[in-house]
Structures are given as structure tokens and as C-alpha cells.
Amino acid sequence: MKPEHITQIDALHAALAPTIDRWTVGVEDRATPIPGLAFFRREVPTEACICLIEPSVVLVxxxxxxxWMGGVAYAYDKARFLITSLDLPASSQVLEASTDAPCLGLVLKLDLRMMAELIAHGGLPPPRERSDDKGMGIGTITPPLLEPFTRLLNLLDEPDAIATLAPLIQREIHYRLLMSDQAPRLWQIASAGSQSHRVARAIDWLKLNYAAPLRIDELAGRVQMSSSSLHHYFRQLTAMSPLQYQKWLRLNEAKRLMLNEDLDAASAAFQVGYESPSQFSREYSRLFGAPPKRDIAQLRREAVDATPARGASHRLS
Incomplete structure (x- = not known):
């Protein structure tokens, strides 16, 4: 990268950081009045924490x-951004953070319909390279990508302009992403009829019907794929099979029900689709490292010991 671009990027980060810092004092995650935009703040390095990442771009x-996804680490910082084109089970880890220099960043949800419209009508050149067929990737930060983010965050000080101007700036951000080195990944998922687009439709169905019995042949038929193709491309993009993905959704929703709605393990298990509490307990222990009752008790102890700003949060988003 040219030295002048590095200087520009540093200046743009210096403009973004105070806004995120101001909005996240005393909290770890903060939604904003701009639809789809949220901030995060971490003041200590962390171990990997299980989460579900929606289609989004993440800047630090x-x-x-x-x-972490499928045993592969995707590191990102001021020079690199994270992009996800599907709802992906993963584990998030903070590498560099301190009280004096917290890890600060933003998450902007991607509008795949807007992406598809830009591809269809925007006159964009198709990418020369193929995607690596993963639902997650790391891109290179450039001044043209950061500049609209700066203007988007400036709207927080001009709330009456958000409804009119934010959609225009978000459209520009999507355009810049389609011109970035992550364009092949985004073209692949946004192109109707592609295998990636069909997998995205399968994921949408699983999210809405995670408690229902999963019949692979029926799911494949819904998205116009063969059962073998669905298995192949689903695992390629998410590092999981459809059944493993459903299991992940069920276990995390059960954890939320026990933690936030005080359900016991058996009730949570039945509500998310398990027929056997013992099977639920075994699979829960494999994912979270402890049986349900012990895990929830530990999380509640940690929440009591922590400050209100550091309370545990477990959700499917």
C-alpha cells in the first residue's frame, strides 16, 4: 500500500475512534440510531466466545x-476488515485491548438485496478472481471504503438527517465493498441462482425452523439442490453440515432460554426440538464445555461478580 494511503487510513481511523469511544463508554456492545449499525468496545483480551455472525462487515x-470458523482464524485490525456473507456460527476473540487503549470497532449488517441490485444494475465489472467458497473472509482497508463510514458515523450528531442520508451512504459502502478485494465472495452470495445463494436460503429456513425435524432431502428440494450438493456447498461455506448447523442453533437457543427465561434444562431441550434430555445434555457439554446446569450457574455467578456493563450476553445475533 502506498505511504499516502496509510496516512489517509490513519487519519480516518483517528476520526472514527472518538465517536465509537463516546458511544460505548461503560458498555461492550451498543446499537445506534442508524439501522444495521452497532459499535463494540473491549478493554481486555479475551478467549474465543461463541457467536452467530450475520452477513456483515466488521471494522476495528x-x-x-x-x-474462528471451522478451525481457521481470521485476524483483523486497522489494516484489514472482516466480512461475512452468510449467518455463520463462529467464535470471536479479542487480541489487543486495554483500559487505556480499548479495542473499538463497528459492525454494519449487509443488505444482500442492495448488493444484488448493484450487481444487476450498477454496471460493475465482474471480479476477475474466484472466491475461495467460504462464507467469511478478510479484506484490505482502503481510504475509499473508510470515507463513507466516517460520513455515516457523523450522522449520529445530526439525527434528523439519518432517515434520508444513511441509506444513501450505506449504498455507497456496499458499492465500495463490491469494488474491494472481497468482491468475488459478495458476487457469489448475492447472485440469484448461485449455489451460495441457495445455501443462504437453506440457512434462512433453518433459522426459522430449527426446532422442527430436519429432512435433508426436503430442505434440498426447497432450495432446488440435490441432497449431496446441499451437503457439499453447505459445509464448504459454513464449515458445518446442515444437521450440525441446526444443532448449533438449537443449543444456543436453549442456552438463551435457560439463562434469560429461567427454563430448566429439560424444558429448554424440548422447546428447541430435542426429544431426549440426556442427548441434549451430552451435546450441550460438547459445545460449551460443561453440562447445562453447571454452565448456566457459572454464567450467573460471573454476571453477579461483574459490573453491570460487563453482564453476560448470549443470543443468536
Whole structure:
């Protein structure tokens, strides 16, 4: 990268960081009045924490993080951004953070319909390279990508303009992403009829019907794929089979029900689709490292010991 671009990027990060810092004092995650935009703040490095990442672009303006998916680490910082084109089970980890220099960043949800419209009508040149067929990737930060983010965050000080101007700036951000080195990944998922697009439709169905019995042949038929093709491309993009993905959704929803709605393990298990509490307990222990009752008790102890700003949060988003 040219030295002048590095200087521009540093200046843009210096403009973004104070806004994120101001909005996240005393909290770890903060939604904003701009639809689809949220901020995060971490003041200590962390171990990997299980999460579900929606289609989004994640920028770090201070510090460093990495996302784990399928045993692969995707590290990102001020020079690299994370992009996900599907709803992906993963584990998030903070690498660089301190009280004096917290890890600060933002998450902007991607509008895949807007992406498809830009591809269809925007006159964009198709990418020359193929995607690596993963639902997650790391891109290179450039001044043209950061500049609209700066203008988007400036709207927080002009709330009456958000409804009119934010959609225009978000459209520009999507355009810049389609011109970035992550364009092949985004073209692949946004192109109707592609295998990636069909997998995305399968994921949408699983999210809405995670408690229902899963019949692979029926799911494949819904998205116009053969059962073998669905298995192949689903695993390629998410590092999981459809059944493993459903199991992940069920276990995390059960954890939320026990933690936030005080359900016991058996009730949570039945509500998310398990017929056997013992099977639920075994699979829960494999994913979270402890049986349900012990895990929830530990999380509640940690929440009591922590400050209100550091309370545990377990959700499917």
C-alpha cells in the first residue's frame, strides 16, 4: 500500500475512534440510531466466545480481533476488515485491548438485496478472481471504503438527517465493498441462482425452523439442490453440515432460554426440538464445555461478580 494511503487510513481511523469511544463508554456492545449499525468496545483480551455472525462487515479502528470458523482464524485490525456473507456460527476473540487503549470497532449488517441490485444494475465489472467458497473472509482497508463510514458515523450528531442520508451512504459502502478485494465472495452470495445463494436460503429456513425435524432431502428440494450438493456447498461455506448447523442453533437457543427465561434444562431441550434430555445434555457439554446446569450457574455467578456493563450476553445475533 502506498505511504499516502496509510496516512489517509490513519487519519480516518483517528476520526472514527472518538465517536465509537463516546458511544460505548461503560458498555461492550451498543446499537445506534442508524439501522444495521452497532459499535463494540473491549478493554481486555479475551478467549474465543461463541457467536452467530450475520452477513456483515466488521471494522476495528483500535486494537485487534480474530474470528474462528471451522478451525481457521481470521485476524483483523486497522489494516484489514472482516466480512461475512452468510449467518455463520463462529467464535470471536479479542487480541489487543486495554483500559487505556480499548479495542473499538463497528459492525454494519449487509443488505444482500442492495448488493444484488448493484450487481444487476450498477454496471460493475465482474471480479476477475474466484472466491475461495467460504462464507467469511478478510479484506484490505482502503481510504475509499473508510470515507463513507466516517460520513455515516457523523450522522449520529445530526439525527434528523439519518432517515434520508444513511441509506444513501450505506449504498455507497456496499458499492465500495463490491469494488474491494472481497468482491468475488459478495458476487457469489448475492447472485440469484448461485449455489451460495441457495445455501443462504437453506440457512434462512433453518433459522426459522430449527426446532422442527430436519429432512435433508426436503430442505434440498426447497432450495432446488440435490441432497449431496446441499451437503457439499453447505459445509464448504459454513464449515458445518446442515444437521450440525441446526444443532448449533438449537443449543444456543436453549442456552438463551435457560439463562434469560429461567427454563430448566429439560424444558429448554424440548422447546428447541430435542426429544431426549440426556442427548441434549451430552451435546450441550460438547459445545460449551460443561453440562447445562453447571454452565448456566457459572454464567450467573460471573454476571453477579461483574459490573453491570460487563453482564453476560448470549443470543443468536
Amino acid at each position: 479502528v483500535q486494537g485487534a480481533k480474530q474470528m
